[in-house]
Amino acid sequence: MKILIVDDFSTMRRIIKNLLRELGFNNTMEADDGSTALPMLKNGGFDFLVTDWNMPNMEGIDLLRAVRADPALKTLPVLMVTAEAKRDQIVEAAQAGVNGYIVKPFTAETLKEKIDKIFERLEA
Amino acid sequence: MDNDEESKAFELSLARQLVEHLEAGHGDQAAEVVRQLRIPYERELFEELGKLTRDLHEALNSFRGDSRLVELTRDEIPDAKERLNYVVTMTEQATHRTLNALDEGMPIAESLHARSLELTDTWNRFRQRELSVDEFREFARALDVFFAASGEETERLRSLMSEVMMAQDFQDLTGQIIRRVIRLVHEVEENLVGLIRLSSARMEPGKAAKQAASAKDAEPAGPQSHGPIVPNTRDTASNVVSGQDDVDDLLSSLGF
Numbered sequence: 001m002k003i004l005i006v007d008d009f010s011t012m013r014r015i016i017k018n019l020l021r022e023l024g025f026n027n028t029m030e031a032d033d034g035s036t037a038l039p040m041l042k043n044g045g046f047d048f049l050v051t052d053w054n055m056p057n058m059e060g061i062d063l064l065r066a067v068r069a070d071p072a073l074k075t076l077p078v079l080m081v082t083a084e085a086k087r088d089q090i091v092e093a094a095q096a097g098v099n100g101y102i103v104k105p106f107t108a109e110t111l112k113e114k115i116d117k118i119f120e121r122l123e124a
Numbered sequence: 125m126d127n128d129e130e131s132k133a134f135e136l137s138l139a140r141q142l143v144e145h146l147e148a149g150h151g152d153q154a155a156e157v158v159r160q161l162r163i164p165y166e167r168e169l170f171e172e173l174g175k176l177t178r179d180l181h182e183a184l185n186s187f188r189g190d191s192r193l194v195e196l197t198r199d200e201i202p203d204a205k206e207r208l209n210y211v212v213t214m215t216e217q218a219t220h221r222t223l224n225a226l227d228e229g230m231p232i233a234e235s236l237h238a239r240s241l242e243l244t245d246t247w248n249r250f251r252q253r254e255l256s257v258d259e260f261r262e263f264a265r266a267l268d269v270f271f272a273a274s275g276e277e278t279e280r281l282r283s284l285m286s287e288v289m290m291a292q293d294f295q296d297l298t299g300q301i302i303r304r305v306i307r308l309v310h311e312v313e314e315n316l317v318g319l320i321r322l323s324s325a326r327m328e329p330g331k332a333a334k335q336a337a338s339a340k341d342a343e344p345a346g347p348q349s350h351g352p353i354v355p356n357t358r359d360t361a362s363n364v365v366s367g368q369d370d371v372d373d374l375l376s377s378l379g380f
Contacts, residue, residue, distance in 0.1 A: 007296070009295060009296040009299055009300075011292055011293075011295040011296055012293065012295075012296040014292075015289060015290065015292060015293055018289055022286070053349050054300055054349035054350070054351055055349075059348060059349055060349075061348060061349075082349075083296075083297055083300060083351055083352040083353075084349055084350060084351075085352070085353045085364045085365050085371075086350065086362055086363060086364050086365075087363045087364065087365060087374060088363065089348070089349075089350075090365065090371055090374050090375065091374070091378065092348075094375060094378050094380065101371055101375060102368065102371070103365060103367065103368055103371050104293065104296065104297060104352070105290075105293050105297065106293075106368065107290070108286065108290065110368055
C-alpha cells in the first residue's frame with residue numbers, strides 16, 4: 001500500500017507519516033501542494049491519497065477534482081485532513097467525491113477509524 | 125494673435141487712463157480702472173481654483189468609494205488581534221501538553237534506567253559466582269517484577285511520545301492563522317500607500333484609485349479555503365462544524 005501525503009506544512013506531513021507508520025503503512029511519500037502532488041500521482045503506483053485543503057498554488061479541493069477527472073486516477077481513495085470547518089466546504093468535498101473528511105485538530109484514533117472505514121467500503 | 129494684441133492695447137489704454145485719473149486726483153475713477161485691469165487675472169484664478177476643487181472632490185469620492193479600508197479597520201483588524209491571541213493560547217497549550225508528557229515520561233525513563241543498572245550489577249555478581257542461594261532467589265524475584273513492569277512502562281513511554289508528537293499539530297494550525305494575518309497586514313499596507321498617494325501634494329486621484337484597485341487584484345484570487353476557525357471572530361458567524369462528530373453527522377446525512 002503506497003500512500004501520498006499532501007500538506008504545505010512539513011510538520012503536519014511528518015505527524016501523518018508517523019501515524020500511518022504506527023498503523024502499519026510504511027510506504028509513504030510526501031508533496032507540499034496539489035501542483036506537486038498531481039504529477040506524482042499521474043506517474044502511478046499510489047493506492048491512497050491523504051490531502052490538506054488550504055495550500056498555495058493548488059488547493060486540496062482542486063487536487064481532488066483533478067484526480068476524479070483523470071481516468072487513471074478517478075477511483076483512487078482520497079482522505080481529506082484539513083482545518084476547513086465550514087459546512088458548505090464539507091458538502092463541496094463530498095460532492096467532489098472525497099472518501100473521508102477529518103477536521104484538524106484530530107487524533108490518531110480518528111485517522112485509524114476513517115482509514116478502516118474507507119477500506120471496508122472499498123472491499124464491500 | 126489678434127486677440128492678444130487687442131487685449132494688450134486695451135490694457136495700455138486702461139493704464140494711461142489710470143495715470144490720468146491719479147494725476148487728476150480722481151480716486152474713485154482710478155479704483156474703477158484698477159478693477160477692470162484685474163478682471164482677466166481673476167478669471168484665471170477662479171478657473172484654477174475651480175479645477176482644484178473638482179480634483180479634491182473626485183479624490184475624496186474615490187476614497188470614500190473604496191470602502192475596503194473601512195471594512196479592514198472595523199472588522200478585520202479586531203479579528204486579527206483575536207487571531208493572534210488565539211495563536212498565543214494554542215502555542216501555550218501545545219507547550220504544556222508536551223511538557224506534561226515529559227514530566228510524566230522522564231521519571232519513568234529514569235527509574236527504568238536505575239533498576240536495569242541495579243539488575244545488571246547483581247547479574248554480574250551472579251556470573252562471577254558471588255551470589256548466595258538466598259540472594260539468587262531474591263534476584264529472580266526482582267527480575268520477575270522488572271520484566272512485568274518494564275513492558276507496561278515502555279508502553280506508557282511510547283504513548284507519551286505519541287502525545288508529544290500530536291501536540292506538534294499546533295504548528296500547522298497556528299501557521300495557517302498567522303499567514304492569514306500576514307495577508308491582512310499586506311492589504312492594509314497597500315491601502316495606506318494608496319491613501320498617502322491620494323493626500324500627497326501632487327494629487328493624482330485617478331492613479332491612486334487605480335493603485336488601490338490593482339492592489340486588490342494582486343491578492344491571491346480569493347482562495348476557497350479559510351484556515352482554522354478562530355473563536356470570537358467573524359469566523360464563527362458562518363456555518364461551521366464544531367468537531368469531528370459534527371463532520372461525521374453531516375457526511376452521514378449526505379449518505380456517507
